Amino acid sequence: MPTDQIFIGAMVAVLCSIGFLKGRWLLQNTRKGKWLAEKCGEQASLWIIRGLFGVGALFGVLLACNVIRPVQW
Numbered sequence: 001m002p003t004d005q006i007f008i009g010a011m012v013a014v015l016c017s018i019g020f021l022k023g024r025w026l027l028q029n030t031r032k033g034k035w036l037a038e039k040c041g042e043q044a045s046l047w048i049i050r051g052l053f054g055v056g057a058l059f060g061v062l063l064a065c066n067v068i069r070p071v072q073w
Contacts (some may be wrong), residue, residue: 016056020045041051 001030023046027033036045062068 005066005070006064009062010059011060013057013060013064016053016060020050020053020057023053 025050027037027042027045033045035047036048039045040048059068063070
């Protein structure tokens, strides 16, 4: 298993996990987060942010575990 694939997958999982935990901060302090909270409401937008980061973290873990295999040329 390539070490760069493990590294990239682990970093994606870690960064998405941090984003998952800091979802409320992202909604309050970023322009896109404020826009999303305005359009969907604060609770719904928090679930949207957490869902996106949760899927990203899952993708990172699966990439690091070699379940998802990237295209190799």
